[in-house]
Amino acid sequence: MTEPTLTDQALAEFRDYLLRYAIYRLRDEDMAEEAVQDTLLAAVQAKQGFAAQSSVKTWLTGILKHKIIDLQRRAGRDPLLLDSREDEDGDAAGDFATLFDKQGHWGSDGPRTWADPDASLEQQDFWRVYEECAARLPKRTAMVFAMRESLGYDIEEICQNLDITATNCSVLLYRARLGLRHCLELNWFGQEAGQ
Known part of the structure; x- marks a missing residue:
């Protein structure tokens, strides 16, 4: 052969x-x-x-x-090589400040319940909005999120590859999920969540 x-x-x-x-x-x-x-x-x-x-x-x-x-x-x-929008903690200044009140609790609205997230996953336009939202994340935050959710690395592998602590990795993942949720609520689920 x-x-x-x-x-x-x-x-x-x-x-x-x-x-x-x-x-x-x-x-x-x-x-x-x-x-x-x-x-x-x-x-x-x-x-x-x-x-x-x-x-x-x-x-x-x-x-x-x-x-x-x-x-x-x-x-x-x-x-x-890090995004200039990020501060020393890897967070984009002010991205999440509007979500919480001065005591650190959810703002007046809090996270909304999404009407039918599974149906959204089947729509091409949803993925376009998702990619736009993901592109708005700070680079380091987006990098950690992509390694975990797209490439399937566990926290230990991410920490080893990027030379960060597990706590920092978890915080970056939390910020990524929070940022994506907020962006998707504003740009995709906003109208149906308000119904």
Whole structure:
């Protein structure tokens, strides 16, 4: 049986898919471009070892996930790569202040009950709004959330990769969920929640 061979052109055909994947996870086009370039370079260098035990797309996505982790590690250690909107705690100034009163309790409205969240997940427009809301999160917060919820890493792996404490990781995840909920209530569920 002949080993499958991959041409550089065949690998390049997946570039757009890989770039979309990386942008979604990194929330930064320059970092995503770097991750994709590193992925394609690694794939070209290792293509003779590709044994077709998975699809080319799955193989490339696996390489890309490792490149994303490497970039996230570097970003976690290099303060210049963090979003300038973030303060030292990794929070965007004022993002959550409007949700709470001066005593730290939910504001007058509190979180609303969503009418039918499962039906929303099936709508294309919902995912567009979700991605816009996720893009508004501070980069470090979005990075931790994506690692946990999209890439499936456990807290220990996230902490190790980004060199943060478990407490800091949990706080960032909480802030991400709170920020997404608030944004989705305003931009998607607002009208149906008020009914």
